[in-house]
Amino acid sequence: MSTQDQKVAIITGASQGIGAALVEGYRKLGYAVVATSRTIAPADDADVLTVQGDIADPATAERVVNAAIERFGRIDSVVNNAGIFVAKPFTDYTGEDYATVTGTNVDGFFHLTQKALPHLLTQGDGHIVSVTTSLVDSPDSRVPSVLASLTKGGLQAATKSLAIEYATRGIRVNAVSPGTIKTPMHPEVAHEFLAALHPVRRMGEINDIVDAVLYLETAPFVTGEILHVDGGMNAGH
Known part of the structure; x- marks a missing residue:
């Protein structure tokens, strides 16, 4: 069970793939976790509180934060993992x-x-980390993805801005920028094509991203960092 001194992390997009693995990773660090997604099921672990909701809705954010404080009494880390990726030619994007x-x-x-x-800020030693995409820094004509670049690129810019704004107040802000990771969202028939997008000629594994997030969580001198975990995509082709 949680104690007054136990750290607490909020993790979005936590029902499957990277998000579900991040919940396990933070639990292994000893954190209590508030895990949220639209379809997340109740957890058997007393130190994992699940909150269903669409993170795009401001009311969900309020419910998640309130639930964390009511259940565990504090928040130490926020992991902005939830994300939607739509690969289309720019002129094919719809308003929806x-x-x-x-x-x-x-x-x-x-x-x-x-x-x-x-x-x-109340804890005086917090961490915010977001999951972006290496397509922000290394666009690829084989994967048209302007909306990913627009949104996740904004998160990378915000990461640096927040890191500087709160650098003297105990809050670190970082991001992990993945390549293409083997998750349920990628059908196996596409794996060969997706592997070829990376200079190392393979896709990443979910644990590659979890390890990167947990490194940043436990690295007190690292802030404002965009950590590329992408099989060399950011370096070039």
Whole structure:
């Protein structure tokens, strides 16, 4: 069971893939976790509280933060993992695509981080980390993805800005920028094509991203960092 001194992390997009693995990773660090997604099921672990909701809705952010304080009494870390990726030629994007992607990737980050940050400041030693994409820094004509670049690129810029704004107040802000990771969202038939996007000629594993997030969580002298975990994509082709 949680104790007054136990740290608490909020993790979005936590029902499957990277998010579910991040919940396990933070638990292994000894954190209590508030895990949220639209479809997340109740947890058997007393130190994992699940909250269903669409992170694009500001009311979800408020419910998640309130639940963390009511259940565990504190918030130490926020992991903005939830994200939507729609690969289309720029002129094929619809208004619905735009609203859906910006809602989850930008609005979700903004509302949750803004509501949680005062509680991190109360602890005086908080961490905010977001999951972006290496397509922001290394676009690829084989994967047209302007909405990913627009939204996740905004998160990378916000990461640096927040890191500087709160550098003297005990809050670190970082991001992990993955390549393509083997998750349920990628059908096996596409793996060969996706592997070829990386200079190392393979896709990443979920644990590669979890390890990167947990490194940043436990690295007290690292802030404002965009950590590329992408099989060399950011270096070039």
